Amino acid sequence: MSAVLKVENLKVHFPIKTGGFLNSTVVPLKAVDGVSFDVGAGECLGVVGESGCGKSTLGRAILQLIKPTDGRVLWLGENLCDLAPEAMRQKRSDLQLVFQDPLSSLNPRLSVAEIIREPLYAADPSISRGEADQRIDEIMSDVGLLPEMRNRYPHEFSGGQCQRIAIARAMVLKPKLIVCDEPVSALDVSIQAQVINLLRKLQREHGLSLIFISHDLSVVRHLCHRVMVLYLGRMMELADRDALFAKPLHPYTQALLSAVPIPDPALERAKEPLILSGDLPSPLHPPSGCVFRTRCPKASPKCIKEVPAVEVLSGGHQIACHHWQD
Amino acid sequence: MALFQSQSDAQLKLMDAAVRMRGRSLWQDALERFRRNTAAMGGVIVLCLIALMSMIGPLISPYTLEDLSWEAIGIAPTMTNSHWFGTDDTGRDLWVLTWMGARVSLTIGVMTTIVAMSIGVIYGATAGYAGGRTGNAMMRFVDVLYALPLLFFIIILVTVFGRNIYLVFLAIGCVEWLTMARIVRGQTLSVKRKDYIEAALASGVRTGTIIRRHVIPNVIGPVIVYVTLLVPTNILVESYLSFLGLGVQEPLTSWGVLISRGANSLETAPWLLLIPATFLAITMFCFNFIGDGLRDALDPKDR
Numbered sequence A: 001m002s003a004v005l006k007v008e009n010l011k012v013h014f015p016i017k018t019g020g021f022l023n024s025t026v027v028p029l030k031a032v033d034g035v036s037f038d039v040g041a042g043e044c045l046g047v048v049g050e051s052g053c054g055k056s057t058l059g060r061a062i063l064q065l066i067k068p069t070d071g072r073v074l075w076l077g078e079n080l081c082d083l084a085p086e087a088m089r090q091k092r093s094d095l096q097l098v099f100q101d102p103l104s105s106l107n108p109r110l111s112v113a114e115i116i117r118e119p120l121y122a123a124d125p126s127i128s129r130g131e132a133d134q135r136i137d138e139i140m141s142d143v144g145l146l147p148e149m150r151n152r153y154p155h156e157f158s159g160g161q162c163q164r165i166a167i168a169r170a171m172v173l174k175p176k177l178i179v180c181d182e183p184v185s186a187l188d189v190s191i192q193a194q195v196i197n198l199l200r201k202l203q204r205e206h207g208l209s210l211i212f213i214s215h216d217l218s219v220v221r222h223l224c225h226r227v228m229v230l231y232l233g234r235m236m237e238l239a240d241r242d243a244l245f246a247k248p249l250h251p252y253t254q255a256l257l258s259a260v261p262i263p264d265p266a267l268e269r270a271k272e273p274l275i276l277s278g279d280l281p282s283p284l285h286p287p288s289g290c291v292f293r294t295r296c297p298k299a300s301p302k303c304i305k306e307v308p309a310v311e312v313l314s315g316g317h318q319i320a321c322h323h324w325q326d
Numbered sequence B: 001m002a003l004f005q006s007q008s009d010a011q012l013k014l015m016d017a018a019v020r021m022r023g024r025s026l027w028q029d030a031l032e033r034f035r036r037n038t039a040a041m042g043g044v045i046v047l048c049l050i051a052l053m054s055m056i057g058p059l060i061s062p063y064t065l066e067d068l069s070w071e072a073i074g075i076a077p078t079m080t081n082s083h084w085f086g087t088d089d090t091g092r093d094l095w096v097l098t099w100m101g102a103r104v105s106l107t108i109g110v111m112t113t114i115v116a117m118s119i120g121v122i123y124g125a126t127a128g129y130a131g132g133r134t135g136n137a138m139m140r141f142v143d144v145l146y147a148l149p150l151l152f153f154i155i156i157l158v159t160v161f162g163r164n165i166y167l168v169f170l171a172i173g174c175v176e177w178l179t180m181a182r183i184v185r186g187q188t189l190s191v192k193r194k195d196y197i198e199a200a201l202a203s204g205v206r207t208g209t210i211i212r213r214h215v216i217p218n219v220i221g222p223v224i225v226y227v228t229l230l231v232p233t234n235i236l237v238e239s240y241l242s243f244l245g246l247g248v249q250e251p252l253t254s255w256g257v258l259i260s261r262g263a264n265s266l267e268t269a270p271w272l273l274l275i276p277a278t279f280l281a282i283t284m285f286c287f288n289f290i291g292d293g294l295r296d297a298l299d300p301k302d303r
């Protein structure tokens, strides 16, 4: 599988003003701090982690909706961070985004057809009305919406249908990569399955690459080929789905997985839950060394001093931990 | 029960099919709610009547603005010789004066509001959308203009350029857009955080289009309400100016001019004050009812 997207040492730091009026200082909030990975053509990469660990920021930085502080985002070998705004605008039809809250991601004043037509016109202002309408009808039936609904407005749809509209808007330009930022967490469980299956179908039919952000591990397990675990803006572990779920190496991944219920009651009773102590530290003042050490059962003095380097094991399994072998 | 169920199901399907074809935008919903508001609809009707009369009223009367007659000075309202609203101290017919004044007052109210709205919406939406340092600088400029007293500003304009009705439009409009810009900026800041803006950016939609298609339609609700309150405010401002002798000039007249002159002869000819003042008050009420109705109709909490 050849990589379409390569992210190298990506950093997004938000300058945060602290202190009073006179002695204010600017502290960087390291929302994403030195993350590297790649995504293959037709691959689905899951990104998991607790709330506030920088998943959405990572997705937006890849699409250049937030300017990264440092690092490179290579799309088909070209660094998106260096592109001028107009050159980046041209690239946008390749890279799309689906949001968590379906209602807030659709302009309530526009009808479905107008919403889906907008990217078409942005990419090609000379497109004829008839062709645009035809593409809209096609994509609507592709995502499971009746084309007759084209003149309806978002508030006349259910959450699941709104998410389908958002997916149609993202898909209409035939992009090569879609970043899905928790696309199902606002939906009912039964609707979640439908939307997940839709994404899977579209991905297979169109050879789409997906970056699927979620904090629901069972969804990630169902959909993704590889999974990346983030903690406080840093990558902890990245591995093939089966390897990660069968044998998580990082203590944080182990803790995350132990919180997922197992469908087999016997196994579920037998497993000993690994509960993390303490709260997520503030990203403004992350712990020294390994950011996870304050909650890690294996933490040692070395973890306080040294930031663990990312080790690449066999099968492309990547891990950032001093003690994964213990 | 089962029968009832299936019947309502069938009904729902019918309704569903009908709606599916059309789709009802939020604007249509709001219009529907507005139509059901009796006070607001009453306001609209009365206002239309006043506007209509301002057009045809002077034509109905046998007199014109230029008819000064020595025999008819200070006549009280009467049906006998067609001076339905009486005459003033130079013998001009008050019916004609009132409707001619309505033309000027309503035009000033509407025109100044259009000026204020255009500048305010574009400026406020741009400042809000740009945000950061640019947006702040733009709003500080508004603050500076706020500190300038309206009257002072208009007196300067009038002394420099002379008295002129277009100048009055411009002067009032140029001052009233400040509040509009603030309202729009505040609304824009909240709309800007919506995901659909980011989705548009991610699709490569240009900034101008985003402001026009996504920002302005979603902030325009409070603006419309404010506009209906601004029209009567501006009519009043023109009245103050006329009262001070800075408004429209003879032979043009406005309600403000009529009221200020009527106030001088309150003891001898009270109708000269009461009639134009009543129409001014009715107009104010109408705009306020319409504003209330619009606010209720556009209120997103009802969605």
Ligand SMILES: Nc1ncnc2c1ncn2[C@@H]1O[C@H](COP(=O)(O)OP(=O)(O)OP(=O)(O)O)[C@@H](O)[C@H]1O
Binding pocket: A014, A029, A031, A049, A050, A051, A052, A053, A054, A055, A056, A057, A058, A215, A283
């Ligand atoms: N524009 C911003 N300015 C300052 N700080 C920000 C900004 N956007 C995000 N952050 C901070 O960056 C960190 C990561 O935020 P992000 O939204 O990426 O988290 P997340 O993993 O997506 O969380 P969630 O699961 O709740 O969506 C948070 O601490 C957040 O407060």
Ligand SMILES: [Mg+2]
Binding pocket: A055, A056, A057, A181
């Ligand atoms: Mg998020």
